[in-house]
Amino acid sequence: MSQRHSATITARAGIAQDPAYGAVTPPLYLSSTFALPAFKQPGRYDYSRSNNPNRDLLGDALAELEGGARAIVTNTGMSACLLALQLLTPADTLVIPHDCYGGSYRLFLNLAQRKQAFKLVIVNFLKDDWAAQVQAAAPKMIWVETPSNPLLQITDIVAVAAVSRALSAYLVVDNTFLSPILQNPIALGADLVVHSTTKYLNGHSDIVGGALICKDAAIGDELKWWANCLGVTGSAFDAHQTLRGLRTLLPRIKAHERNAAAVVAFLQQEPLVAQLYYPGLASHPGHQIAKTQQQGFGGMVSFDLAADATYLPVFFAALQCFTLAQSLGGIESLICHPGTMTHASMDAAAQATAGIGPTLIRLSVGIEDERDLIADLAQAFAAVRAAIAKSGEDVGRDHTASQKTLSHETPSKPPIAVSAPVAEHAAVATEPVQPRRSGNGSIVVHDTQVTDDSTASWHNNPALCAFW
Numbered sequence: 001m002s003q004r005h006s007a008t009i010t011a012r013a014g015i016a017q018d019p020a021y022g023a024v025t026p027p028l029y030l031s032s033t034f035a036l037p038a039f040k041q042p043g044r045y046d047y048s049r050s051n052n053p054n055r056d057l058l059g060d061a062l063a064e065l066e067g068g069a070r071a072i073v074t075n076t077g078m079s080a081c082l083l084a085l086q087l088l089t090p091a092d093t094l095v096i097p098h099d100c101y102g103g104s105y106r107l108f109l110n111l112a113q114r115k116q117a118f119k120l121v122i123v124n125f126l127k128d129d130w131a132a133q134v135q136a137a138a139p140k141m142i143w144v145e146t147p148s149n150p151l152l153q154i155t156d157i158v159a160v161a162a163v164s165r166a167l168s169a170y171l172v173v174d175n176t177f178l179s180p181i182l183q184n185p186i187a188l189g190a191d192l193v194v195h196s197t198t199k200y201l202n203g204h205s206d207i208v209g210g211a212l213i214c215k216d217a218a219i220g221d222e223l224k225w226w227a228n229c230l231g232v233t234g235s236a237f238d239a240h241q242t243l244r245g246l247r248t249l250l251p252r253i254k255a256h257e258r259n260a261a262a263v264v265a266f267l268q269q270e271p272l273v274a275q276l277y278y279p280g281l282a283s284h285p286g287h288q289i290a291k292t293q294q295q296g297f298g299g300m301v302s303f304d305l306a307a308d309a310t311y312l313p314v315f316f317a318a319l320q321c322f323t324l325a326q327s328l329g330g331i332e333s334l335i336c337h338p339g340t341m342t343h344a345s346m347d348a349a350a351q352a353t354a355g356i357g358p359t360l361i362r363l364s365v366g367i368e369d370e371r372d373l374i375a376d377l378a379q380a381f382a383a384v385r386a387a388i389a390k391s392g393e394d395v396g397r398d399h400t401a402s403q404k405t406l407s408h409e410t411p412s413k414p415p416i417a418v419s420a421p422v423a424e425h426a427a428v429a430t431e432p433v434q435p436r437r438s439g440n441g442s443i444v445v446h447d448t449q450v451t452d453d454s455t456a457s458w459h460n461n462p463a464l465c466a467f468w
């Protein structure tokens, strides 16, 4: 059969492939080990860390969806990131964007600084001279996250791929925010695609997982070897659940998008929204690129509340349909405060550089009825208005059209001090990382030494207990 369409790939993922009994939906192989047919004769499967039928079904579907030769299914999105980094040595340079998921940023920074695993250069891909900065860094790998978490900034994958090809560097694209339904980085020139399958691919917020899809079979085989060696492969149960979720990916994504567009239209006319970040808006700086490289704008929306950060608790407490929680991409609507939640692992300076302000709010718009979502937001904004009125504060600010147009500038207010991380996977708020600005505007961090004192302070930080 010729190349299948994504609706068919997803709906038929793992269907009617059971060699034992012809089960239409795949059975779950929980076995950790598989019998050898005879001495020194390996069977198709031997040990589930290396290979497992459920993981293979999911991997095959993801490779086909992303147009890659191999897909390695990992136990978290972070381990998929870690796996890609196995292609680097301490002599190599990794270029990362200045704004990306806080956990990815933490991984890059700490591997570079504390393990000297590679040299790290942070580049703002929105600056006109980004290509010169990347070329000056002479990287072995370029990491792109587009749309970015949480500001939904768009990076031109085709343009970065041209630079990476000329440098013989690997281009890795984190495609978590869109899924292969809305963006196919390999077709745009990427070598590797990362997913947190925890998000849209599974879609039901009931597993944690990841995937690394490789364009090239030999690189895929090498990274598959590393996945087994490191022990980062995903469990059979999680693969089974994710494959189940994957079958409805296309209709779910459409529903997320429809609702996100309705929520954006509502937020556009809300006076308590200072800035709105959604690539579907014509005023978004990355709108034209998004239109070219994406098949839709997705279900993620961020905005700055046009009130003091002290009113955030009022806003969050009033919500009934949006749940205040980490993560995204599930069928249920979630809301989060990136500064103290998903991006708490970035220190205040890094947050300010990335443009994450104290009143930034991120929505993962679910598939509930859009009228209920809008009504929920409306009453939460009303609660903030009432609280402001009660406090007698003069907040009758005139939020002019220019303030409400999309902007990716760093907000003028200083970022909040990140003192109270609220989730264990976002808990590293006090890392003593001191990136240095190089002559050409990029940020170089690989030569910053961590002192014994600062290491001790990490160990003494109760927020970090889960990590030691």
Ligand SMILES: Cc1ncc(COP(=O)(O)O)c(C=O)c1O
Binding pocket: 076, 077, 078, 079, 101, 103, 104, 145, 149, 174, 176, 177, 195, 196, 197, 198, 208, 209, 210, 327, 342
């Ligand atoms: C863009 C992005 N990449 C990677 C990850 C890490 O995924 P996981 O939480 O599954 O380890 C996340 C998590 O939020 C993310 O948003």
